[in-house]
Amino acid sequence: MGLPQAMEATQGTKRKRVDEKSPLQQKRLKLLEGRKRLPIWLKQKEIRHALRDHNVLVLSGETGSGKSTQVPQFLLDQPWCSGKIAITQPRRVAAISLARRVAEEMGTPLGSSSPSSKVGYSVRFDDNTSPSTRIKYLTEGMLLQEMLRDATLGQYSCVIVDEVHERSVNVDLLLGFLKQLETRRSSSLKVVVMSATADVDSLRRFFSEMPIVTQGAISTALPTGAAETNGDECRSGSEAAWTGFGDEEERETANSSGVVASISKRIASCHVEGRQYPVVIRYLDNHSDDIMETTLHRIFQIHCKEPMPGDLLVFMTGSDRILDLQKIVEEYAQNLTSDFPKLLVLPLFAALSQAAQQRPFQPAPPNTRKVILSTNIAETSVTVPGVRFVVDTGMAKVKQFRIRLGLDSLLVKQISKSSADQRKGRAGREAPGQCHRLYTEAAYRSMEEHDKPEILRCDLSAAVLTMKARGADDVLAFPFLTPPPRDAMEKALLNLLRLGALQETGQISALGRKVARLPLTPSLGRVIIEAARPEMNCLLEVIDIVACLSVESIWLNVDTEEVRERAQTARQQLAKRSGDHLTLLAAVQAYAAEHSDRRRWADDHLISHRAMQSVMDVRKQLTAQCKQAKLLLRDTEAASASDEGLQERVLRCFLRGFSGNVARLCPDGSYKTFIGNQTVAIHPSSVLRGRKLEAIMYNEFVYTSKAYGRNVSAVQLRWYEEIIG
């Protein structure tokens, strides 16, 4: 769901009495015609029958099938559906705009605007539901958060997990929990798993495999009624595209006690066609050694040959390359004769300001073709209108956690086939299009089928704590769609133990439960808990810093030399000698103290106003949560400037959460980590860059062109030894 759709969706009007002439109902009837033309409309009956007879439905369908909006509406009046329907989304904008759309289609007001509302959404900072809400769109993280209050998700008759193919960590955790619930919950729970790719087999297999049974807990782990099924009625008709798990696919699973259970009739699957215009694919004949040159060439080739209208979308790796290419394309474009349309080059990446990110959505001036140079943000997160030509460099930056080194690497890698196909699809959303792949067909065939799921690429500390806090104690036996390697799990368990979030037995500690409730990484959560201790007494200050560290960087991207100098002088006013943590605190305090014009203050200091707004949101949320958890002793008044020991206490708190991220200065001038003795450089974005200090602590350890510590402060070895000791 793209931004324009999100913006054009309108708020339902308030009205006491709903009749056929009300605007809501008129709108509903108008939309009904369009709904009937969606590919999924014809599958309505099959989907209902599938869930009448089965507990799990795997629904695959490409973009444009209408599954995200229609499936909950198909199920709402089913006899088994007495509770709510949850439908999860990976992104907030999608959850909000889908809820708006479905409310309109149903002719009901949205969310909390009316007690009669049937459709709502719930995302961080914005819960727009009412007690009457039946269909609830929410982010994956929100549903996981709800599981802290009720791990059985008792208010829901059905949970629909959308966009499963994106394979976020949260989706993988949800699928594991839902699989457990589906067999363990006393009342039945229907689960619909929706995915764009046709990779249905692994999902079916996942839900058909028996949970691992341990310690004689067989009765609770066995699916109730597994034996009563024969699977003869549901796959008989060839009129149905979905297939039930029948005899031929019936599985026999033996657990360690030798008990054999036959599984059938629990899982159905269904495929819906998407709605896309055809896209012609062009490959290179030979591999290109200079991708920038090849991209430049291809942009002008398309521009000069292909008729208007039709904008170009170019997929590249990162902002640096995008800005470089922008300059070159603009230079060349000046030499175009007036026979050709003009070119408007627009960069698109997440770190851009809100206004700059909006520019690709605005119509181009007359006789002008837009060339959008984008990162992966345009692959899933935003949909740029008007694009008929996609240029795909075949590369992307990918984050990967290195378990042994304990750092994240962010390196350029070849994309997968499904990513290449997703990029291709961006050319065929409004009209037939072209996709120019700047690699050979052989290179395409050699690509991985799918991206590596995030759960195989990230630090598992947060995921493990999420599991433990929701009752999945035996994390090694958790049902993963793709189980992470054992050493990755062990590393996470050790980290949580070091933080004190787990007891020696591996069970979650009281402190761990507090950390798990906070919308933060376990390390940052631990810092919060430390700061609340009476002898530390610096929670408000720490919340300000933690809020900064948990959002995008507050420092604005500077690209020109002149702006860079302005930025340096502005930032020096805020910079603190001890490093980035207290510099961030100074920035937040100055921003919060600015009551007249915060936007201007941010612009003057070359600080991102958008980032600062999220900092304030997070700060508010954390403060409220800490009050609720009785962690907050002081109220709103800031500590006096004369509080000499404050800075030291703040840094000691961070050290408690990040004791693994400490390095000491070596005689050769480099920093070496205490754990692992690896070289780490201070990131160029730090106020401490180039400084030589006894020891440093940093929040992130990331490998790009070399190993950098980001968000760095000076610490004393003495503090570190006290914590380790």
Place this chain on the structure above:
DNA sequence: GAGCACTGC
């Protein structure tokens, strides 16, 4: 002189 892709609670 060098520099982090994208989500989310």
